[in-house]
Amino acid sequence: MNASRYNGAGRRRDPGFIRRTWAMIVKEFVQMRRDRMTFATMLIVPIMQLVLFGYAINTDPKHLPAVVLVRDSGPLTRAVLASLKNTDYFEFKQEVHDPEEMDKMIRSGAVQFAIEIPASFERDVRRGNRPSILVIADATDPVATGSAISALEGIIDSALKRELRGPDEAVTKSVAPFEVRLQRRYNPEGITQYNIVPGLLGVVLTMTMMMFTALAVTREIERGTMESLLAMPIRPVEIMIGKIAPFVLVGFVQMTIILGAAHLLFGVPILGSVPLLIALATLFAAANLAIGYTFSTVATNQLQAVQMTFFFFLPNILLSGFMFPYRGMPLWAQAIGEVLPLTHFLRIVRGITLKGSGFGDMQIDVLALTLFMVAAMALALFRFRKTLD
């Protein structure tokens, strides 16, 4: 009869290493092609990121916002300001008449530099009294201000040389006719760790918090527990809060450890209010948890959720001002940076630790974080499927 059709092993031969491996390779390719998200990951995303970050990142930032306090209004003053502007390093946002206002602008991060030209500056120069121009730099990030500072002195010098001709020329020939007093605020010694370590608090929180919740919903779906859960009398908002809340506590513990270590190991000062910092870091953690949760309602499996987290994480690191100076990026990249929660948290955490900023200095950033959280939660609830349709 036809029993010989089924005598199996007798008809087969050992396929050998290459054939078996090839079988595996073929299967992997088929699966790869089926998962469109992974396919996109491999082709489109790297190109996009290369272009995005390639054009955005610049370690020699120009056009840094500056404020001037002008107490003298002679032509020499104007020449000084003009040549400062010509360096391309400074962009004068505003002219103020009150030192208090100038301080406030630099503390809130509205400007990176504040330049004060003293009263009777011009007269003192001409008389050889060597007046001094005060330049205050927000040195929180030493990299961001470094090149602007080094460009400073020579340029003012040359401006004066152009202006002081004729009888006054003798003044320039001797010692420099004036002084530039540079005041590096917030991080006078230019210690990189002071900038990086508080930033790391934000980076670590972003990464871990998002990872936790990005798997929250997809895991239930993949394990099949979602079907039971949906059949139970529990509402989506209750599921969401229930899934986020435990990790807020985890975030709280995490940030306490990082802050303690930053202070003890790296000697990072905490000038502002510790409770305020903790409260805002908790808000930041909650915002990231909400974003992660949103990813998990969009992703169809856990791998996708992890990929999404990663794609969100990368611009957060590169465009937020953590690794590279924020002001050094072109405006479009700064605009992207504005819609990343880490950007706002970095301003908050650096502000509180290094500048001693209070709530009033960073209302916008607090508002932005709150908006991120609320928007992410609303989107997650909108995306959450109450049924299996």
Place this chain on the structure above:
Amino acid sequence: MKEIAIDVDGLTKSFGGRAVVKDLTLKVPKGEIFGFLGPNGSGKTTTIRMLCGLLTPDSGHGTCLGYDILTEADKIKRDVGYMTQRFSLYTDLSIRENLEFVARVYGVPKPREAATEAIHRLGLEGRAGQLAGELSGGWKQRLALGACILPSPRLLLLDEPTAGVDPKARREFWEEIHRLAADGITVLVSTHYMDEAERCHELAYIAFGELLARGTAHDVVAQSRLSTWIVTGSDLQPLAEELHRRDGIDMVAPFGNELHVSGRDKRALDKAIAAAKKADGSHRWKRGEPSLEDVFILLMDQAKDNFA
């Protein structure tokens, strides 16, 4: 008149343009064990999911426990215990933790004590701390049922609850189901097992999304108007192939050392059997009763002719 627990009319559901359930009308009286039968992919799970609000029907309407299935899913969920086909409790939680979670979500007073009670009822005292994922198939199924009945639902929807469970565990499971029904709980249970179908008060058979037969097991057999002959002997396979080709024989199914030969038209079947008997000689032929399985396989074949 008996109170009705499930009363749906004209339920239809399609996925990607393919109708999975078509115009399904179903009435299940309170306190009854209602068996839901049908081949794989016939729309049983989809129907159950529509009943408990996990899927929205494309058309049709109805009530479940008196609540509208389209608008009052939240209320239905409070009073329905749904046991999914695939184990869907948390494998990384212990038995006790799973039960406590369920108790809390349903707002059972004193969830801790409710869980202890359920553990006791399930006979799982010694294993309360064991992870649900480590249990064997039979125990997982018991735990899942235990979790379903913990919040004291009025209706149980059980989707192939005994798939892959050994006969002893299945028997105990059905004893429990009958006890629950005696307490007034309505049970809708889908299954592939014929012995289980016979344990139900009433059956519905669906294939390709359509309801093909309903009633008690006896009714369903009688309605089919099927007649059966049983052939015993050796080397039945070639005979089965030969019988298949004869007119008047609708179905030939091997059952161990027997062959069930059935036809819808009794006279045509008898004629075909008489002819076959004459040609054969080495087998024993006797008249038999069609089993529920014979009826269902026939129904399925007919349905396939119509829809596939």
